[in-house]
Amino acid sequence: MPAQQPSLDAIFSALADPTRRAILGMLLEDDMAVTDVAAPFEMSLAAISKHLAVLAAAGLIRQERRGRIIWCKLEPDGLRNASVWMQGFGQFEPVDLDDFERFLREALPLADGDDAQP
Protein backbone atom coordinates (compact mmCIF):
# COMPACT_ATOMS: atom_id res chain seq x y z
CA MET A 1 0.00 0.00 0.00
CA PRO A 2 2.27 2.70 -1.30
CA ALA A 3 -0.61 5.14 -1.08
CA GLN A 4 1.00 6.92 -3.98
CA GLN A 5 0.31 10.64 -3.80
CA PRO A 6 -3.46 10.97 -4.22
CA SER A 7 -4.73 13.25 -6.95
CA LEU A 8 -6.27 16.63 -6.39
CA ASP A 9 -9.37 15.09 -7.91
CA ALA A 10 -9.53 12.58 -5.10
CA ILE A 11 -8.77 15.10 -2.40
CA PHE A 12 -11.23 17.75 -3.46
CA SER A 13 -14.06 15.35 -4.16
CA ALA A 14 -13.44 13.77 -0.79
CA LEU A 15 -13.77 17.21 0.76
CA ALA A 16 -16.90 17.96 -1.21
CA ASP A 17 -19.08 15.84 1.05
CA PRO A 18 -20.28 17.41 4.32
CA THR A 19 -20.31 14.09 6.15
CA ARG A 20 -16.70 13.53 5.26
CA ARG A 21 -15.71 17.03 6.30
CA ALA A 22 -17.49 16.44 9.58
CA ILE A 23 -15.56 13.23 10.07
CA LEU A 24 -12.31 15.05 9.49
CA GLY A 25 -13.39 17.57 12.05
CA MET A 26 -13.99 14.85 14.58
CA LEU A 27 -10.68 13.20 13.89
CA LEU A 28 -9.02 16.53 14.41
CA GLU A 29 -9.74 16.14 18.10
CA ASP A 30 -8.76 12.56 18.49
CA ASP A 31 -8.24 9.23 16.79
CA MET A 32 -11.40 7.17 16.69
CA ALA A 33 -12.70 3.69 15.99
CA VAL A 34 -15.00 3.30 13.01
CA THR A 35 -18.03 2.60 15.18
CA ASP A 36 -17.44 5.72 17.21
CA VAL A 37 -17.01 7.80 14.10
CA ALA A 38 -20.35 6.51 12.87
CA ALA A 39 -22.20 7.14 16.13
CA PRO A 40 -23.26 10.77 15.66
CA PHE A 41 -24.49 10.27 12.12
CA GLU A 42 -27.91 9.12 11.10
CA MET A 43 -26.77 6.66 8.54
CA SER A 44 -25.67 3.07 8.47
CA LEU A 45 -22.29 1.97 9.66
CA ALA A 46 -21.56 0.64 6.21
CA ALA A 47 -22.09 4.08 4.73
CA ILE A 48 -19.63 5.60 7.16
CA SER A 49 -17.22 2.81 6.42
CA LYS A 50 -17.37 3.80 2.77
CA HIS A 51 -16.82 7.44 3.58
CA LEU A 52 -13.77 6.49 5.58
CA ALA A 53 -12.50 4.46 2.66
CA VAL A 54 -12.88 7.49 0.43
CA LEU A 55 -10.99 9.67 2.89
CA ALA A 56 -8.26 7.08 3.15
CA ALA A 57 -7.98 6.79 -0.61
CA ALA A 58 -7.60 10.54 -0.76
CA GLY A 59 -4.78 10.33 1.73
CA LEU A 60 -6.63 12.40 4.28
CA ILE A 61 -6.81 9.76 6.97
CA ARG A 62 -5.08 6.50 7.80
CA GLN A 63 -6.77 3.43 9.21
CA GLU A 64 -4.81 0.94 11.20
CA ARG A 65 -6.15 -2.12 12.85
CA ARG A 66 -5.26 -2.92 16.42
CA GLY A 67 -7.01 -5.95 17.73
CA ARG A 68 -10.50 -5.99 16.33
CA ILE A 69 -10.71 -2.25 16.30
CA ILE A 70 -9.66 -0.16 13.34
CA TRP A 71 -8.38 3.21 14.40
CA CYS A 72 -8.87 6.17 12.14
CA LYS A 73 -6.41 8.98 12.40
CA LEU A 74 -5.99 12.20 10.54
CA GLU A 75 -3.22 12.41 8.00
CA PRO A 76 -2.45 16.09 8.27
CA ASP A 77 -0.17 16.22 5.27
CA GLY A 78 -2.98 14.91 3.14
CA LEU A 79 -4.37 18.38 2.79
CA ARG A 80 -1.10 19.98 1.97
CA ASN A 81 -1.20 19.62 -1.79
CA ALA A 82 -4.70 20.94 -2.01
CA SER A 83 -3.85 23.78 0.29
CA VAL A 84 -0.84 24.72 -1.74
CA TRP A 85 -2.83 24.58 -4.93
CA MET A 86 -5.46 26.89 -3.48
CA GLN A 87 -3.01 29.37 -2.11
CA GLY A 88 -1.87 29.95 -5.64
CA PHE A 89 -5.20 31.57 -6.33
CA GLY A 90 -6.05 33.24 -3.09
CA GLN A 91 -2.79 34.76 -2.16
CA PHE A 92 -2.79 37.92 -4.19
CA GLU A 93 -5.25 40.76 -4.07
CA PRO A 94 -7.88 41.33 -6.77
CA VAL A 95 -5.90 41.73 -9.95
CA ASP A 96 -2.38 42.67 -9.10
CA LEU A 97 -1.04 40.16 -11.52
CA ASP A 98 1.81 42.45 -12.42
CA ASP A 99 2.70 42.93 -8.82
CA PHE A 100 2.41 39.25 -8.34
CA GLU A 101 4.78 38.47 -11.14
CA ARG A 102 7.27 40.96 -9.84
CA PHE A 103 7.00 39.43 -6.42
CA LEU A 104 7.60 36.05 -7.93
CA ARG A 105 10.70 37.06 -9.75
CA GLU A 106 12.13 38.45 -6.54
CA ALA A 107 10.95 35.64 -4.36
CA LEU A 108 12.28 32.94 -6.62
CA PRO A 109 16.01 33.46 -6.74
CA LEU A 110 16.45 30.13 -8.46
CA ALA A 111 13.89 30.69 -11.13
CA ASP A 112 16.36 31.02 -14.00
CA GLY A 113 19.96 31.72 -13.18
CA ASP A 114 19.62 35.47 -13.22
CA ASP A 115 16.67 37.78 -13.40
CA ALA A 116 18.24 40.24 -15.77
CA GLN A 117 15.32 42.54 -16.26
CA PRO A 118 16.01 45.53 -18.54
Added chain:
Amino acid sequence: MPAQQPSLDAIFSALADPTRRAILGMLLEDDMAVTDVAAPFEMSLAAISKHLAVLAAAGLIRQERRGRIIWCKLEPDGLRNASVWMQGFGQFEPVDLDDFERFLREALPLADGDDAQP
Protein backbone atom coordinates in the same frame (compact mmCIF):
# COMPACT_ATOMS: atom_id res chain seq x y z
CA MET B 1 -28.40 37.82 -7.98
CA PRO B 2 -26.78 38.33 -4.61
CA ALA B 3 -24.73 35.18 -5.19
CA GLN B 4 -25.20 34.44 -1.52
CA GLN B 5 -22.08 32.90 -0.03
CA PRO B 6 -21.66 29.57 -1.77
CA SER B 7 -21.35 26.47 0.37
CA LEU B 8 -18.18 24.54 0.93
CA ASP B 9 -19.95 21.69 -0.80
CA ALA B 10 -20.28 23.77 -3.92
CA ILE B 11 -16.73 25.06 -3.77
CA PHE B 12 -15.01 21.78 -3.18
CA SER B 13 -17.04 19.85 -5.69
CA ALA B 14 -16.35 22.57 -8.22
CA LEU B 15 -12.67 22.13 -7.54
CA ALA B 16 -12.92 18.36 -7.78
CA ASP B 17 -13.05 18.42 -11.57
CA PRO B 18 -9.74 18.68 -13.45
CA THR B 19 -11.31 20.58 -16.33
CA ARG B 20 -12.62 23.19 -13.96
CA ARG B 21 -9.30 23.51 -12.17
CA ALA B 22 -7.64 23.94 -15.54
CA ILE B 23 -10.10 26.68 -16.40
CA LEU B 24 -9.29 28.46 -13.17
CA GLY B 25 -5.64 28.18 -14.04
CA MET B 26 -6.26 29.79 -17.39
CA LEU B 27 -8.28 32.59 -15.87
CA LEU B 28 -5.47 33.21 -13.46
CA GLU B 29 -3.53 34.61 -16.37
CA ASP B 30 -6.25 36.68 -17.90
CA ASP B 31 -9.95 37.20 -18.32
CA MET B 32 -11.38 35.22 -21.21
CA ALA B 33 -14.46 34.83 -23.38
CA VAL B 34 -16.33 31.55 -23.11
CA THR B 35 -15.33 30.42 -26.58
CA ASP B 36 -11.68 31.05 -25.84
CA VAL B 37 -11.91 29.18 -22.58
CA ALA B 38 -13.36 26.23 -24.47
CA ALA B 39 -10.75 26.23 -27.23
CA PRO B 40 -8.02 24.08 -25.65
CA PHE B 41 -10.44 21.42 -24.44
CA GLU B 42 -11.65 18.47 -26.43
CA MET B 43 -15.25 18.78 -25.47
CA SER B 44 -18.26 20.66 -26.67
CA LEU B 45 -18.75 24.32 -26.04
CA ALA B 46 -21.94 23.50 -24.19
CA ALA B 47 -20.02 21.32 -21.78
CA ILE B 48 -17.56 24.11 -21.03
CA SER B 49 -20.45 26.50 -20.63
CA LYS B 50 -21.82 24.21 -17.96
CA HIS B 51 -18.48 23.99 -16.22
CA LEU B 52 -18.33 27.77 -16.15
CA ALA B 53 -21.81 27.87 -14.68
CA VAL B 54 -20.68 25.52 -11.93
CA LEU B 55 -17.66 27.66 -11.20
CA ALA B 56 -19.81 30.76 -11.12
CA ALA B 57 -22.33 29.11 -8.80
CA ALA B 58 -19.47 28.22 -6.51
CA GLY B 59 -18.42 31.85 -6.49
CA LEU B 60 -15.06 31.08 -8.02
CA ILE B 61 -15.54 33.13 -11.17
CA ARG B 62 -17.79 35.91 -12.38
CA GLN B 63 -19.24 36.18 -15.85
CA GLU B 64 -20.23 39.51 -17.25
CA ARG B 65 -21.59 40.18 -20.65
CA ARG B 66 -20.20 42.97 -22.74
CA GLY B 67 -21.72 43.10 -26.17
CA ARG B 68 -22.23 39.56 -27.31
CA ILE B 69 -19.21 38.32 -25.50
CA ILE B 70 -19.37 37.03 -21.97
CA TRP B 71 -16.16 37.62 -20.10
CA CYS B 72 -15.12 35.19 -17.44
CA LYS B 73 -12.95 36.47 -14.68
CA LEU B 74 -11.54 34.91 -11.60
CA GLU B 75 -13.18 35.76 -8.28
CA PRO B 76 -10.15 35.44 -6.04
CA ASP B 77 -12.11 35.71 -2.81
CA GLY B 78 -14.17 32.73 -3.85
CA LEU B 79 -11.55 30.39 -2.52
CA ARG B 80 -11.17 32.15 0.76
CA ASN B 81 -13.76 30.21 2.74
CA ALA B 82 -12.45 26.89 1.59
CA SER B 83 -8.95 28.03 2.31
CA VAL B 84 -9.90 29.12 5.80
CA TRP B 85 -11.63 25.83 6.41
CA MET B 86 -8.56 23.93 5.36
CA GLN B 87 -6.29 26.04 7.48
CA GLY B 88 -8.31 24.77 10.39
CA PHE B 89 -6.58 21.47 9.84
CA GLY B 90 -3.27 23.16 9.42
CA GLN B 91 -1.54 21.75 12.37
CA PHE B 92 1.18 22.13 9.84
CA GLU B 93 2.41 25.63 9.21
CA PRO B 94 0.13 27.80 7.04
CA VAL B 95 1.87 27.47 3.73
CA ASP B 96 5.27 26.09 3.22
CA LEU B 97 7.03 28.58 1.01
CA ASP B 98 8.99 25.83 -0.69
CA ASP B 99 5.80 24.11 -1.70
CA PHE B 100 4.45 27.40 -2.81
CA GLU B 101 7.38 28.05 -5.07
CA ARG B 102 7.20 24.63 -6.61
CA PHE B 103 3.54 25.08 -7.27
CA LEU B 104 4.07 28.45 -8.84
CA ARG B 105 6.71 27.29 -11.20
CA GLU B 106 4.42 24.58 -12.47
CA ALA B 107 1.24 26.59 -12.52
CA LEU B 108 2.58 29.68 -14.21
CA PRO B 109 4.58 28.39 -17.13
CA LEU B 110 3.91 31.37 -19.34
CA ALA B 111 3.07 34.05 -16.86
CA ASP B 112 5.36 36.37 -18.76
CA GLY B 113 6.53 36.31 -22.30
CA ASP B 114 9.72 38.36 -22.22
CA ASP B 115 12.36 36.20 -20.59
CA ALA B 116 11.75 33.03 -22.50
CA GLN B 117 14.17 30.19 -22.84
CA PRO B 118 17.24 30.68 -25.08
Added chain:
DNA sequence: CCCATATTCAACCGGCAAGTTAAGCAAAGC
Protein backbone atom coordinates in the same frame (compact mmCIF):
# COMPACT_ATOMS: atom_id res chain seq x y z
C1' DC C 1 -15.88 -23.81 20.95
C1' DC C 2 -19.35 -20.51 20.57
C1' DC C 3 -20.90 -16.04 20.76
C1' DA C 4 -20.59 -11.14 20.64
C1' DT C 5 -18.24 -7.20 18.74
C1' DA C 6 -16.15 -4.58 14.97
C1' DT C 7 -15.86 -3.80 10.33
C1' DT C 8 -16.13 -4.69 5.54
C1' DC C 9 -18.15 -6.80 1.21
C1' DA C 10 -21.73 -7.55 -2.27
C1' DA C 11 -25.71 -6.53 -4.58
C1' DC C 12 -28.83 -3.32 -5.39
C1' DC C 13 -31.34 1.33 -6.07
C1' DG C 14 -32.32 6.31 -6.89
C1' DG C 15 -30.35 10.48 -8.15
C1' DC C 16 -27.30 13.50 -9.86
C1' DA C 17 -23.28 14.96 -12.67
C1' DA C 18 -20.97 15.19 -16.98
C1' DG C 19 -21.10 14.66 -21.54
C1' DT C 20 -23.59 14.70 -26.19
C1' DT C 21 -26.49 16.95 -30.03
C1' DA C 22 -29.81 20.10 -31.58
C1' DA C 23 -32.39 23.99 -31.07
C1' DG C 24 -32.98 28.74 -29.21
C1' DC C 25 -31.58 33.75 -28.27
C1' DA C 26 -29.02 37.89 -28.40
C1' DA C 27 -25.93 41.09 -30.33
C1' DA C 28 -23.00 42.56 -34.50
C1' DG C 29 -22.06 42.94 -39.20
C1' DC C 30 -23.04 43.39 -43.98
Added chain:
DNA sequence: GCTTTGCTTAACTTGCCGGTTGAATATGGG
Protein backbone atom coordinates in the same frame (compact mmCIF):
# COMPACT_ATOMS: atom_id res chain seq x y z
C1' DG D 1 -33.40 42.52 -42.53
C1' DC D 2 -31.00 38.41 -42.88
C1' DT D 3 -26.90 35.95 -41.50
C1' DT D 4 -23.14 35.05 -38.53
C1' DT D 5 -21.09 34.79 -34.16
C1' DG D 6 -21.27 33.80 -29.14
C1' DC D 7 -23.37 31.48 -25.74
C1' DT D 8 -27.16 29.01 -23.23
C1' DT D 9 -31.06 25.75 -22.87
C1' DA D 10 -33.38 21.45 -23.55
C1' DA D 11 -33.62 16.73 -23.91
C1' DC D 12 -31.32 12.71 -23.52
C1' DT D 13 -27.60 8.90 -22.22
C1' DT D 14 -24.32 7.16 -19.31
C1' DG D 15 -21.84 6.34 -15.34
C1' DC D 16 -20.63 7.28 -10.75
C1' DC D 17 -22.03 8.38 -5.84
C1' DG D 18 -24.24 7.96 -1.69
C1' DG D 19 -27.25 5.33 0.60
C1' DT D 20 -29.61 0.73 2.03
C1' DT D 21 -29.72 -4.14 3.59
C1' DG D 22 -27.87 -8.61 4.49
C1' DA D 23 -24.21 -11.75 4.53
C1' DA D 24 -19.24 -12.43 5.36
C1' DT D 25 -14.90 -11.97 7.90
C1' DA D 26 -11.91 -11.28 11.83
C1' DT D 27 -10.93 -10.92 16.58
C1' DG D 28 -11.58 -11.19 21.58
C1' DG D 29 -14.01 -13.10 25.61
C1' DG D 30 -16.29 -16.55 28.51
